[in-house]
Amino acid sequence: MAAFIVESNANLVKSIVIATQYLYPGLLLLILLLVGALYSIYTARNNNDVIVPTVTGPGGRPLPVTKKRHINSESEEPEGRFSPAIRALFQWIYATVTLTFVGQGAAIATRALVEKSADDDYAWWCGEAKAVYTLGSAFLYLYVFIALFEHKHQPGPVYILMWLVALCMEVIIVTCDAIILSQPHEVVVHLGPTKYMIVDTMDQWDILDLSLSGTRVCLVAGSVVVWVVCALMERRAEREKCKREQEYHSEADENTPLLNPELNGYHTNTNGHVSPGVNGLCDGTTNSDSSFAMVDEDAGFYRPEKLPHTTWLEYLSGYSVFFPYMWPAKKLRLQFVVVLCFILLALQRWVNIMVPYQIGLVTNELTESHKSDSGEKLPMQMPWASLGLLILYKLLQGPSGLLGSWRSMLWIPVSQHAYRALTTSAFEHVHSLSLDFHLGKRTGEVLSALNKGASVNSFLEQVTFQVFPMIVDLFVAVSYFYFRFDAIYAVIVCIVTFYYLLLTIRLASKTADQRRAMSNADREEEAVKNDSIISYETVKYFNAEEFEFRRYRNAIKNFQKAEAQVTWSISSMNMYQSLVFMTGMLAAVMFGAYQVTQKQREVGDFVALITYLGQLQGPLNFFGTFYRTVQQAMISGERLLELFKQRPTVVDGPNVTTMTSCNGRVEFSKVKFAYDQRKPALRNLTFECRPGTTTALVGESGGGKSTLFRLLYRYFNCQDGTIKVDHQDIKKFSIDSIRRFIGVVPQDTILFNDTLMYNLKYANQNASDEDVFAACQAASIHDKIMSFPDKYYTKVGERGLRLSGGEKQRVAIARTLLKNPKIIMLDEATSALDSHTEQQIQSRLATIGRGRTMLIIA
Known part of the structure; x- marks a missing residue:
């Protein structure tokens, strides 16, 4: 009975060590890959300082979340948490751990070649589990050794978890091996009629194997202890730093002046000059409307020379x-x-x-070969x-x-x-x-x-x-x-x-x-x-x-x-x-x-x-x-x-409505706007245009006349004041609906490289040919078009370059008339015309503007 119990315990120990050896490299690799991936997800989500709310693209589909992160000015890769000496210690430890597996593999190969019977009836073999354990672990720890050299922030939490699991399994393997080898045990053999032979004592090869395994246990345990001690010291240093900062801020609360520049959006540079801080604008104010445009270096969609490295x-x-x-x-x-x-x-x-x-x-x-029942060799089929x-x-x-x-x-x-x-x-x-x-x-x-x-x-x-x-x-x-x-x-x-x-x-x-x-x-x-x-x-x-x-x-x-x-x-x-x-x-x-x-x-x-x-x-x-x-x-x-x-800076508000009708009343009330805060374009602009009237805007170049048109057409939002159409703030209406009632004749007319008829009907695809002819007659271009060989089906060329400047402007006026808007804005629409044609169009402005509100930049 006692012998049976001893044999059962021996078999149990043998089964444990074999299972552990099989699992060892695969489990550690799984921890390294799976836990490493999960940890990278966690750190990537927690490294973001500012997250801009979700933005939608065409069709309401979500666009990527914009993230801002702290960037180390010295290096893209953050400095490691361990000192160079501690990192070197980890590197030497796991270089030695790798060598212990290499040494065990070399001992296994040498013993297999040396321990053969004289007549080659059998040869020693370590067993499949031992071979898998040694071979797989050697290359696994080789990767760990390489990673410790490549990354300054290693070893991290993933490695300490892997080392803890490895330490537990190494202890199990060494203990079980010591128990098995200290008593009569089976040895795997090849080439003979049997697979195992009984050995009574531990030889020099077994002692070498246990010595290498014991050394490895000590090294892995030492690395765990060093990591834990360093982590505790780091946490203690962080607590002391936080304590010092709290003490500093508590003293600063009593001694800080009421007009502290840094608290009002300003900071003092090395020369003693006060400049805008990150929390304020140049005038110390903040803007509540974030939808107006600021023309900056990012607006041009320029390509960076080197995009940042991301996870x-x-x-x-x-x-x-x-x-x-x-x-x-x-x-x-x-x-x-x-x-x-x-x-x-x-x-x-x-x-x-x-x-x-x-x-x-x-x-x-x-x-x-195939043989018959009588033993004769049959022909191959x-x-x-x-x-x-x-x-x-x-x-x-x-x-x-x-x-x-x-x-x-x-x-x-x-x-x-x-x-x-x-x-x-x-x-x-x-x-x-x-x-x-x-x-x-x-x-x-x-x-x-x-x-x-x-x-x-x-x-x-x-x-x-x-x-x-x-x-x-x-x-x-x-x-x-x-x-x-x-x-x-x-x-x-x-x-x-x-x-x-x-x-x-x-x-x-x-x-x-x-x-x-x-x-x-x-x-x-x-x-x-x-x-x-x-x-x-x-x-x-x-x-x-x-x-x-x-x-x-x-x-x-x-x-x-x-x-x-x-x-x-x-x-x-x-x-x-x-x-x-x-x-x-x-x-x-x-x-x-x-x-x-x-x-x-x-x-x-x-x-x-x-x-x-x-x-x-x-x-x-x-x-x-x-x-x-x-x-x-x-x-x-x-x-x-x-x-x-890239996101639009002018978008519809959350509760906008659709403008269904328009009388043409336009009101500007204390409107302020600046492309750059250092140089305002409009200041406290106030005026009113009643329905059916014509308003001329006259001023020097760069005075903000075209900017006024852009604000009314909702290319930009004003930064202060209100713009109303029919006594309603234009921000209360959807951008598309309000633009349907506004026609613009730009200063520089761009035409598609197609026929004149295509460009004219672009404003109103449902317009008939008679409507096109009437609009062109109102714009004094019909007779000119009819003189072309292909008449209305004349190709205008790239951006309309085959037409003269005056012809393009008259086509632009006719195209705007086909849109039939209630508000017409002409941005120096007759600047490229000869005096005779300009007088013709000006004489017809009363007819063109009948029932419409016209704003003209002259």
């Missing part, structure tokens, strides 16, 4: 703004197509598993069924196979819908932005950003059908090797995959700024080209062709220089990736070949192993290529994302 959570949350535009929420047919595509995707994953399995099966059927299944699987496999081709064809309408939704939404968003944005924008830069819709669409499609399946393939590969072969192969695949992806991400992230520079240079080339072509006449007026050619050549050279740096980085990355994968493949193939030579596996298994490893290389190589492609697409899409983040 992966912030990147994904930023790009998530595109998802509502791309999902076919109101189209059930397209949603069914999406589900069908995902079913085909799952079938592709199943086929990827079956191909190497079927190859191994065919190989075994071709190599194994063709494995028709297995070969047929293999060809079928190969026909279905891959992106160019039947499943991949069907999925690509089915996805076409979904992709087109996503591209159409995203690009049209971006187009709508640009039109929804206020005038301050369009006054400062570079047209070529905005057009370049709008063209990035294809990059975003391609990025999201590749993530859905290539990155996500690749991740699934990697998990399936680990599971396949674990169940089809054994855990050692699964550990090798995990190590290769982890370090391959880690190497790819690290090297690609280091070249992110190079890619961003290349993307910036590409957009600069586009901007230079577009701006120069748009300003064709200006180039010719000043004989600046050679200057423009040289500017464009320099833009191309800058792009090619950045492109060459990126290409060099890509080639270097490919070499390192191949080295990592081939090293892992060498280890797996050598181990598999050894097992085949020792009759532990069949030749078909070895062929299946090579096939699946080669098949695994495809997703990994694709990830290397795709990561760079995705990175380039994301960097290109950043400009579109930044464009989406």
